Amino acid sequence: MPDSVNIPKPIFEELLAHARDEAPNEACGILAGRNGSVSHIYRVKNGDPNPEIRYLMDNREQLWVQKNMRHNGLELAVIYHSHPKSEAYPSATDIKLAFYPDAAYLLVSLADPARPVARAFRITNGAVREIGYTLI
Template sequence: MLSIDRSIVDAIVAHARRDHPDEACGVVAGPVGSDQPTRHIPMDNAARSMTFYEFDSMEQLRVWREMDDRDEEPIVIYHSHTATEAYPSRTDVSFAGEPGAHYLLVSTREPDTEEIRSFRIVDGVVTEEPVRILDAGVDPHAVQSYMFGQSPATVDYECSGR
């Protein structure tokens, strides 16, 4: 199960909405071994595409080094699908290189609601997991960047995996 603070989910959704119809991507870092996502880092989609995302390799090096210096690891790696469901594509699976991370997908294909789902992807095997939204679990000052954008009126948290 992924447990994540509501303010971080709101920031991820705002990032996805802002970049729509291009795919948005980023990371939520947290202390090593904690499984707690605390620091939201929106990344550039170097592909700037509606159907593909790719971290800029130099930005990634900087962010991964910063996490290392702070004894953090990528707890969540997220991206949006802008015209299809929030389920990992074959491309997502072949690239998934962080076996310890929660792969969070946001679909922005509907203008008024977001579909948010989380997956583990290990050795090519996709396992869906429930998403638990925490309302006050994380110090809001720990959120590095809070995106400007609308908050969703209704959010559809589909957790069909058991």
């Protein structure tokens, strides 16, 4: 698996729009594609009881997305979520609940609404490592 991820600009724009739509709550979702190149974005409902400070993908929607990905021959590439008020770095909870070591975790910070910041990480057994992403 390549250690960076290619994200088409329109999908990245859609991801930022999702983050803005959900603010002040955290937005979350999935980017899927093939061979590390993203081709699809799936918004997923944030089912956490405290959506302003945490995210938990709604179970039913996540299952539907996984089914749809399989149907389209897509792989999970990126799990994204937003931090409406804090920096684009995984929180302690994000790290504890990162169950997909092969996925990139993309975080978008809206702390400065005029300048959203996005960073991508891999999270493996509690270890956080920043990886690159390229807008294509």
